Structures are given as structure tokens and as C-alpha cells.
Amino acid sequence: QVQLVESGGGLVQAGGSLRLSCAASVNIFSLYVMGWYRQAPGQQRELVAALTTRASTSYADAVKGRFTISRDNAKNMVYLQMNSLKPEDTGVYYCNAHSASGGLPDWWGQGTQVTVSS
Numbered sequence: 442q443v444q445l446v447e448s449g450g451g452l453v454q455a456g457g458s459l460r461l462s463c464a465a466s467v468n469i470f471s472l473y474v475m476g477w478y479r480q481a482p483g484q485q486r487e488l489v490a491a492l493t494t495r496a497s498t499s500y501a502d503a504v505k506g507r508f509t510i511s512r513d514n515a516k517n518m519v520y521l522q523m524n525s526l527k528p529e530d531t532g533v534y535y536c537n538a539h540s541a542s543g544g545l546p547d548w549w550g551q552g553t554q555v556t557v558s559s
Contacts (some may be wrong), residue, residue, distance in 0.1 A: 443469055443548040446498045450553030457526050457557070463519040463536030463550060470494060470514055470544060473538040477510060477521045479555070481532040489534070490521060494541050503529070526557045 444466035453459055461477065474493050480486040490510035491499045498510055511523040519536060536550040 443467060443471065443538060445538060445550035447536050447550040447553040450508060450534060450555045451463045453553055454528055455527055455537065455557055455559050458524045459523070459526065459555060461521040461534055461536075461553060461555070463525065464520070465517040465523075465538070468514065468517050469538055469548075470512055470517075472541060473543050474556045475498075475510070475517075475519045476537040476539060477508075478535045478537055479532040479550075480535070481529075484532075492519065508510065509525075523555070526555075528557045531555060531557050
């Protein structure tokens, strides 16, 4: 069993910044691709950023150049630094662990709300 706990969401004005944190109960970074997803009201959950087991990163086009995903292996933490926030970034942000080999279950956090006001 892996637990993922997000924190750091909140209300911010457009142009501002937030840093989301995801605490993993165990160190899984060598087995799992870590990702941040978001879900806006009435919309499907979408992948925002991903960090592979080899620390390669990828981003949705909508956030490239503004968001940065990173991890701290010693602390079992994954972060999402969000800069130049826009109202369309509003949503619930979820931390996800996806098995790199496909042979292990996925894990999700409970989500943290991000609201960007215009």
C-alpha cells in the first residue's frame, strides 16, 4: 500500500505562484512514474506534468515554461512549482504514481484545490 498526500493548494491571483507537494509513504521513485494531474469542474482529469524513474520530465503544452515538476528522493517528496498562474489553471490537483513496468497498481492522492482568480 502506497499513500500519497498532497498539500500546498490555495487561492492565488493570476500571475502568482504556488508550490504543490506530494508526500509518498514509501520511496517508490525507482519503480513509478510520478505525475501531477488536474481536474477542472465539469472536465476530465488531465496530465499536467510527469517525472520518470530516470528523472526525465514532460509537461502539457498549456503549462510548459510555467510549471516545474521535481522530487526529493531523501524525503520521498514530489513537487509541482507553478508560476505565472492563470485562471484556467484552476482545478483539483492530484498526485499520481504510475508503475513504470506496468506490473504494479497505480496510486492516487486525495487532491488539493488550486483556485486562480482573475
